[in-house]
Amino acid sequence: MLKSGGRRGKYVYLNFSASKEFNVFSSSGKRKLKRWLITYVKHATDMYVGGSDTSSTTLEWAMAELLRNPATMRKAQEDVRRVVDKKSKVEEKDVGQMKYLECVVKETIRLRPPAPLLLPRETISSVKLWGYDIPRKTSVYINAWAIQRDPKIWERPEEFVPVRFESSKVEFKGQYF
Numbered sequence: 165m166l167k168s169g170g171r172r173g174k175y176v177y178l179n180f181s182a183s184k185e186f187n188v189f190s191s192s193g194k195r196k197l198k199r200w201l202i203t204y205v206k207h208a209t210d211m212y213v214g215g216s217d218t219s220s221t222t223l224e225w226a227m228a229e230l231l232r233n234p235a236t237m238r239k240a241q242e243d244v245r246r247v248v249d250k251k252s253k254v255e256e257k258d259v260g261q262m263k264y265l266e267c268v269v270k271e272t273i274r275l276r277p278p279a280p281l282l283l284p285r286e287t288i289s290s291v292k293l294w295g296y297d298i299p300r301k302t303s304v305y306i307n308a309w310a311i312q313r314d315p316k317i318w319e320r321p322e323e324f325v326p327v328r329f330e331s332s333k334v335e336f337k338g339q340y341f
């Protein structure tokens with residue numbers, strides 16, 4: 165995914181190869197270690213970038229939507245204050261009780277998905293779909309942005325209405341189909 169991951173991996177490898185400990189490896193061990201390090205750093209970079217940008221963008225959109233919708237902002241504040249009350253420290257288990265805040269996050273991700281086309285996919289074999297012949301190795305993009313604003317599925321799709329998720333079983337981790 166990220167080409168720069170490979171370069172960073174090589175950099176980590178070069179630094180490590182200058183150390184004394186490096187000489188305990190045989191030359192095939194060194195080659196294996198190099199491959200492993202480059203792959204590891206590449207995936208770690210993907211995770212870091214993929215996890216931080218999506219989360220910060222969602223947070224910024226959530227704040228922007230709450231500022232545009234003062235009544236919704238008040239409800240979210242009440243939800244947080246109800247759970248936190250006079251506690252000085254908010255713990256992870258407290259967040260699970262903030263049901264309205266959860267709806268706010270879901271509605272933010274629906275209306276402002278940080279990855280609107282998800283991740284690119286590729287067909288592994290040719291397939292016929294709705295009368296179309298799709299050859300093997302075709303790039304596939306899922307337009308989540310359009311699905312999440314489809315007026316056939318959502319009422320008032322262009323509006324920020326967190327309450328629509330109040331009795332919904334849809335959860336964050338994508339385990340709901």
Ligand code: HEM
Nearest residue numbers: 211212214215216218219222273277278279281282283284
């Ligand atoms: C608001 C926060 C986040 C959103 C909206 C989000 C969204 C997404 C989306 C849409 C995909 C593509 C799914 C697909 O095409 O099937 C994805 C994949 C992925 N995300 Fe996130 N993500 C978020 C946070 C994170 C965090 C915090 C991490 C890691 C610390 C993370 C790690 C990953 C990884 C590793 C994949 C690839 C999974 C795979 O290849 O099957 N994401 N994410």
